[in-house]
Amino acid sequence: AQSVTQLDSQVPVFEEAPVELRCNYSSSVSVYLFWYVQYPNQGLQLLLKYLSGSTLVESINGFEAEFNKSQTSFHLRKPSVHISDTAEYFCAVSAFNSGAGSYQLTFGKGTKLSVIP
Amino acid sequence: EAQVTQNPRYLITVTGKKLTVTCSQNMNHEYMSWYRQDPGLGLRQIYYSMNVEVTDKGDVPEGYKVSRKEKRNFPLILESPSPNQTSLYFCASSLYSYNSPLHFGNGTRLTVT
Numbered sequence: 163a164q165s166v167t168q169l170d171s172q173v174p175v176f177e178e179a180p181v182e183l184r185c186n187y188s189s190s191v192s193v194y195l196f197w198y199v200q201y202p203n204q205g206l207q208l209l210l211k212y213l214s215g216s217t218l219v220e221s222i223n224g225f226e227a228e229f230n231k232s233q234t235s236f237h238l239r240k241p242s243v244h245i246s247d248t249a250e251y252f253c254a255v256s257a258f259n260s261g262a263g264s265y266q267l268t269f270g271k272g273t274k275l276s277v278i279p
Numbered sequence: 280e281a282q283v284t285q286n287p288r289y290l291i292t293v294t295g296k297k298l299t300v301t302c303s304q305n306m307n308h309e310y311m312s313w314y315r316q317d318p319g320l321g322l323r324q325i326y327y328s329m330n331v332e333v334t335d336k337g338d339v340p341e342g343y344k345v346s347r348k349e350k351r352n353f354p355l356i357l358e359s360p361s362p363n364q365t366s367l368y369f370c371a372s373s374l375y376s377y378n379s380p381l382h383f384g385n386g387t388r389l390t391v392t
Contacts, residue, residue, distance in 0.1 A: 171319075194378045205283075205369055205383030206322075213378055252322065256377050265377030269314075271321035 164189045166255050168270035175243055176278050183238040183273045185253030194256040195236045197227055200272075201249045209251070212236065223247075248277045281306045285370050285384035292360055293392055300355045300387050302370030310376040311353040312337070313345065315366040316386075322369070328353055329376055360391040 165188040175181045187193065194213050198206040210221040217229040227238045236253060253270040283304045292298055304311065312327040314337075324337030328347040342364055344356040353372075357364060368387045373379040 196380060198381075198383075203385075205385045206371075206381070207383070208380040211380055258377075267324075267376075267381075269322040271319065 164255065164257050164259065164266055164268045166253055166268045166270040168251075168253055168273045170273050171271065172274045172276065174276045174278055177245055178242045180241050181239065181243050181247075181275065183251050183253075183275065185236045185238065185270055187234050187236070187253075187255040187257075187268075189234070189255060189257035191257050195227075195229055196254040196256070197221075197225070197236070197238050198252045198254060198269075199249050200252065206252060209238075243275070243277050245277050245279060247275060250274045281382070283370055283372055283382050283384040285368075285387050287387060288385065289388050291390045291392065294361055295359050298357050298360060298389075300357075300368060300370075300389070302353045302355065302384060303351050304353075304370075304372040304382065305351065306372065306374075306382065307350065308372035308374050308382070309350070310374070310379070311347065311370065311372045312381070313343070313353070313355050314369045314371065315339065316369060317366050325355070325368075327376070357389075360389075362391050365389060365391050 167186045169184040196211045197209040199209045200206045210219050212229045220226045225240045250272045252272045256267045259266040286301045313325040314322045323339045326345040328334045370384040371381040373381045
């Protein structure tokens with residue numbers, strides 16, 4: 163079965179410092195990759211996605227993620243965080259499950275980013 | 280405004296009392312899904328639907344039922360809730376199941392006593 167590992171459950175970082183949230187997945191077939199963000203008391207929102215093409219994808223609020231096929235990773239980075247970035251971040255991977263005969267979307271367990279003033 | 284609407288936002292009930300959490304989307308999405316979110320466990324899929332009248336089990340379907348009689352609605356039914364179903368529930372929809380991003384509702388916090 164496909165698995166998605168977010169290596170850090172909590173990441174505290176000072177305001178204006180850089181941050182990297184790590185995501186590794188187990189699938190060896192073609193994948194579609196997503197990062198979602200969940201602010202307190204809200205549902206998840208799409209932050210960015212990799213479907214094909216350039217392996218570096220960017221969001222409108224300064225986050226970026228790079229698809230690394232050889233390392234099966236899709237780490238999320240931001241060069242300078244703001245207080246408003248405090249949230250929980252989820253990595254998700256969509257891959258074809260030959261046993262089920264369909265695509266399966268799997269979420270990581272999330273990383274709580276706390277930005278310290 | 281494109282959105283997924285869940286109701287209610289908060290629900291406290293007692294063991295065994297049947298309840299329904301409604302979910303509606305206005306984006307004409309084919310794919311809809313229910314998740315539960317628990318601390319330390321992330322999001323786990325309960326049921327999903329690829330289209331009208333097509334539903335299938337996710338990772339944790341026990342104790343839940345769903346139906347998809349119309350494209351826009353995907354209610355979650357707990358016939359006999361138990362305390363281990365106390366959780367935060369999210370409905371989500373997308374255009375297609377495999378490469379389209381999910382749109383999430385704001386969640387339903389359920390407490391079963």
